[in-house]
Each structure stands twice: as structure tokens, then as C-alpha cells.
Amino acid sequence: MGLNSNKKQFFFERDRYFQKLIAIVGFLNLTLVFFDLTYIPWRDFYLQILPALTQVYDPVKGIEPHPETQNYLDKVDALQAQVLQTGLTSPQTENLLSELRLLSNRLIEENPFDVANKSGTLAKIKNEMRLHTNEQSARDGFATFWSQAYLSQTDWRSQINFFNSLIRPLIQSNYYRDINKFGNFIDRFWLLDLPFIIIFALDVLIRTYHISRSNPNLNWLEAILRRWYDLFLLLPFWRWLRVIPVTIRLYQTDLVNLEPLRKQIDRDFAINFAGELTEMIGVQAIDQMQDAIRRGDLARWLFHPETRRPYIQVNNTNEVRAIAARLFNVSIYDVLPKVQPDLEALVHYNLERTLNESPIYQKIQKIPGLSHLPAQITENLTKDFSQILYNNLIKTLEDPVSTTLMTNLIENVIDAFEAELQKKQNLPEIQSWLISWLEEIKINYVKRIAESEIEKVVEEVENLNYLVRR
Template structure:
């Protein structure tokens, strides 16, 4: 496929590369923002500082209920260090956590952040850990002094910190704005990029109007229609189109294989349909001309043609007829001479056999083969004399005049016969049927191979002329 580089990419290559790289950074930032909520759990485990930095952009805050729960557990751990596991204060803290656990199950604060699956995982792990069937009983047993004493305080707290606490921390609360939609301040990060892209687009449109003054501002803007996606505050994922185009035009991204495959089916289909339509139209016009009789009038009466462009001031039909006549005399007749002589010999023999007394001569000794030999020599002599006279006559002025007269008379006789209704109808029917077969086989040939082979040849030519 041919590759066309726009004016700006040719005139300011380094500037265009800088803008293309900036657009790529913006697209990556857009992708990060769009996928942040789905990937936040991963960032929270691997890069917790990133979540602390970006959570305010999305209006994310720690959920009050789960934060209070985790704070109570942390207070319990501090209490056990001071007073031990069997103290009354520790028992009071455990009782309070058991109450919070039942409230947690009833309210399910994970649902608002679409984290119910994490909460189900927490309940499943606690059921397996305590051996209880119900989640309520599992929470109550886990936070009982008896279970923690029997299972081991340190061991159970290690299980809590590694298996339960990370899932609890994934829950969050997201604030809403005045429109009752989730808070999202990404537009503040996106605004500087949009301003740069707007200035760049304005410069491009202005340059286009300077080069093509006949274009309006709208028409010049539509020349760079895909850059408008860089300015939209919504559907930001569509920016992948202008970013890809810019990277491709600046040579930072090779889209030739993808572009070729994307266009292949379209080009093949369009070329096949266009070729079919053109071929069918030509054949159908020829069929209509035959039905109207225009073809016969055009061939037999050149003087009646409409204003017609002559290439070399030669009547091609007369020249072709003259050339065919010469080929027939000088090239074809010598090759079929034996056949013509045999035909003349056969005709003479048939004539002699019909003469009176010919059979009586066959019984006279010595005369039986005379007639046969004489007819062979006579046939050969007739062909030789006739052919020599014909060729000689074509070389003198009288012979040329006679040949021209023969052509005119032959054309007039042919025209008279073709003007008969039954001859015209039969020839027209045969020609129309022949063209119909040509049309069908033409379309069949294109469907089988034509367009794809042409496309492959075009691609090979582009590879040959492409600079290495």
C-alpha cells in the first residue's frame, strides 16, 4: 500500500515527534485512569504510595465502617500487649469486635464499591479457619477469648494480617459531586494536554487554510477530523486513533502490516466490484448496440459514423480486410495447396466419370490409368495457373482496381444479405449470446483470482520502490 506523509510531518518532523510522544503519554494516562478502579487492589498491594497519590483524583476515601473495624482490631492488639489476652479490658474489646462483625455482615459495606467478592472471600476464609458453617458463627468464634487462647494469639493474628486485613483494606468509599455522579478530577490532569492539542490543531488548520485558501475553516478542520478526539472530555479512549496516526506518520510506529491487512479485504472487494461493473457495462452496451443494429451500420458504413476521433487517418476496417486478403493469398493458400489440388482432382474425376464412353476406356489395356494421371496433373496445373494469375494481378494497377471493386461488391452483397430480417435476427441472437457468455466468464474469472493477484503485484511494486 502507498504511504502518504502529511505536510506537517514533512515540514516539522521533530516538532511532530514531540507532539506524538506527548499524545502517547496522554493516552497512557487516560488508560491508567480508566483502569484504575479495576487495578487498585493490585496497586494497593504492590505500590501503596501510588494509591495514596491517585485516590483523591477519583474521590476515593477509606470506608468509615471497615476503617473503624480495622482500628478496633489494632486497638485490641495493643490492649493484649498491655494487659494480656485474659484481662477484662481485652474481653470487652473482643465483645465489641464481635458486635461490629455482625453489623458488618448485615450492612455489607463492600457492595457500594463493588467489592462484594472480596467480602465473600473474607467470610469463606474465616469459615474454613474456624470450622464453622455460617459466617456469623465464624466471626463470633474467631474473636472469642477461648478460640484465640486455644489456637494461639500470635498465629491467628498473623493469619488476620496476611489473609484478612489486605482484603478489608481494598474497600473504599467514593464521594459524589453535585450531579450525583462519582467524583473524578481527572479533567484537571487532562486539561494541560487538551490545551496543547487545541493549539496544535489550530496551527494545523491555519496552515491548511494558508495552503488552500479556497477551504473554509470547517473544511480545513475536517482535514484533521481525527485530531478532534484529542479535545473531547468524554470518550477519551477514542484518542487511540489520532495517537496511532501521529506515531505512524512520524515513523515511531509501524502500522504498515496492520494497515495492509485491514485494507486488503476492502480493496479486493471494491476492486472486484468496480471491475465487474465496468466489464458488465461495456458488454451490455455492446449487446444494446447489436440489438439496435448500430454495429452493422458502424462496420459497413464508416461515412455514417458520428464525429469520431481518427488516430492515423486510415479506414481500419478496409485496411484489416485488405490485410486479411493478402494473408489469405500469400500465406494461407500455399499451405493448403495439396488439399485444394485434391479437391480439384476429385471434381475433375467426378466429371470424367459422368462422360459417355469413359467406362469403355477403362477396359482398354494401357489406358486404364491415363485418365487418373491426367486429372492429377490437370488439377495441379489449374491451381498453379490460378494462383500465379491471382498473385500477379494483385501487383498491377488493374488487379488492384479489380481487388478493390471485389471488396466493395463483397461488402454491398454482404450488406444486402445482412439486411434481410431473418439473417439479422439470427446473427444478432448469436452475438448477444456470445457476449453473455463472455460476461459470465469474465465475472467468474474475477471472482476466482483477478483482484487479489493484482493487489499482490501492487504490493510487490511498492516494496521495490520503497527506500531501503
């Protein structure tokens, strides 16, 4: 037994460490997925902060330097080298400046930034150059900037520094992204994601195998659906949905404490769901009752018993009559004897008060020797009346003739009551009052449940659970 226990503990700990490892791998994959999703929109930020990262990751997204903008920057580098070698006024330098002016016009006209959805970057370049040269247009600004006269008058080194510090980063941010045969941008992220998917697929298979082994009645599809959210880990699209299984795994392996969040979500869901469900059920039930009253179903049920559906008795006993009979018997045989002194005191008080108001009783009290007689008579009458009443009730219960007469009396009262209710002036008004009363209940009580009552119920349940835990 000890060896088996140790073996089970060993496998349990190993499985727990394995699941933690898978959860960590899932978290790393999810981080990579979100980085990939943000890479294109945030590439300018990565280019400024981590330029080495863009050099590594650009090929994954099929990003290459744009030929036109890269050629433009190469010409600027060639210009710097030529000025250092032959000076600013040499023919070779003038040829390069002329090429830069031509390339600047082509940059403005053809807008190579549009392919990468970076036309706003070109607009910023044009505006910076126009302000720097004090020209009215960006075209004139570039023509002035790439001229021997301007560079000579304003110190060409400071102008090249301006270009390299402000204009060059903006031009470098442009790129060309290749297109595959399906007309979509090249994206090789699946190569990075494939090893993770293989790991997740193996884990899903292992989990499914264990679930099917522990539940022989489940087939493999049903076993997979027991953890349906793990299938998001295998999708090569909508990868952001992996946040669901990864979060669940991190929580289940105690790597992340999501218990407060889970409790709050459960509480909010319970409040909203219970409130809406209670309101819908209450409103629907009242609406059905109102419709039944309008159709006359209630009147037919009350006044035409032959139209009622047969009532199914579970144990061949009319529980309503049995309960009524038992309560009546308990009241007569058990309760009434215990409260008989109180009843006698009440009867004695009322009888004495009635006799005191009688002139004959008052005269008898004034006769010498008979002053105590009225009190004795009252006391005897009280006891006799109470005893007679109690005995009569007992005899009524035990006498079949009395029972039959009482039953006939009750049935005749009910029949007379039904006959009066069915009169034209009574039934429509009662039905109208019932419908209005139900509408008031629906407005004043049912529709207000979602506002505060469910919240109070949930708070009471939480307090009870807290007391139980303590």
C-alpha cells in the first residue's frame, strides 16, 4: 500500500510539473502572438528603440527596405563621401545633388510610402523640409536643400546632421512588403508558431487519452469537448483567442491567482442572470394569468368543474382535504382543551358584563343573602356553556348526520356564491380588477427585482458562506 501511494504521489507531482511547464510555454507563445499582432502597427517604435529587433523580425513579416527610399538614402551617403573626398563645389558633387533633387521630386510625386500605409510619414517629411528651408512648397524646399549654394551658405555639415537626425529616420521607417501568390502579404510567423502548435497538439492528445480512460463512456470527441477551450491553441488563425486556454491553465496550475477576479465575475453573472431570469419568469407567469382571465379560463375552471383536467393523485389521497381535516381535528381534540381556561375567562367576562347591564341582575345583587348568587350563576353558566360548546363540537365531528348537514351547508354556500359571481354585473368587473391587480404586481414588484432584490440575496448568500467557513 505504501509503495502504491508513493507511486501515485510521484505521478501526480510529475503531471503537475508538466502542466505548469505547458502553461509557461503557452504564456510565452501568447506573448509572441501579441508581439506579432502589434509588430506592424508599432514597427516605427521598435525601429527607434530596438533597431536590432527589426532587423531580425522584418524577414518574418516579409518586410524589405523599399528600393526607392533606400536608393535615396544611399545617394545621401554617397554625397557625404564625395564632399569629404572632392569638396562641395566639385562636378561629381553637383551630379549627386542633381540626382537627389530629381529623386526628391519622384519621392513626392510617386509616394512610395503608400504601399506601407505611411503616407502620413511622407507628409511629415515634406512639412519638415518646407519649414527648414522657409519655402512655400516641399518641392521647392528639397530643391533648395540639395543645392551647392544653400549647403555652402549654411554649413553643409550642419545641414547633413539635420537630415540624418530628423529626415533619415522617417525615410528609413518606410518599407516594402512582398506579396504571395494569393495576393496577401508575406507572413512567415507560422514557422515560429508551428513548434508551439505541435506541443499543444500533443498535450491535447494526452489529456484526451486520460479523460477517455477515466470515463469509458465517453468517446474521443466527447473527451476533447470536455476541454473545448484547448482547441484555440491549435488554430493557425485568430491566435489572440489563445488568451482563454492560457489564462485557464495559468489559473489551474496556481501560477496566477485569478480567484478574486473569478469570484467577481461569478457574482456579477449570478446577479445579472438571476435578475433577468426572475423578471422574465415573473412577467411571463403574470402575463399568462392575465391572458387566461381575459379568455375566461379562470371563470370556466371555477364555475364549470366538468371542464377541468383530471387531477392525478399520487397516493389516492386528497391532500388538501386531508390536511384540512387533520388541522380541524388537532384544533378540537388537542388545542381547544389547552386553551379552554382562556375561553372560559373570555366568556365569563362577556357574560358578566352583559348581566351587569340588566336591571333584574342589579336588583338581585341588592337583596340581602343573594348578592353572591349572580356571580355563582355567571360562573356556572360559563362552565356549562364552554363544556356544552366543546361537547357539541366533538359530537359534530363524530356524528355522521351532523357531518352530512355541515357538508351540505358548505356546498350550498359555495353554489350560491358561484351563482352570484356569474351574474353579468359581477364577473366582468372582478376579471378586470384581477387583471389590473396583476399588472400592478408586475410593475411594483417583479420588474423591481433586478434593481435591488437580487443584489441583496447575493450578499446574504455570501455572508452565510462566510459564516459557514468560519
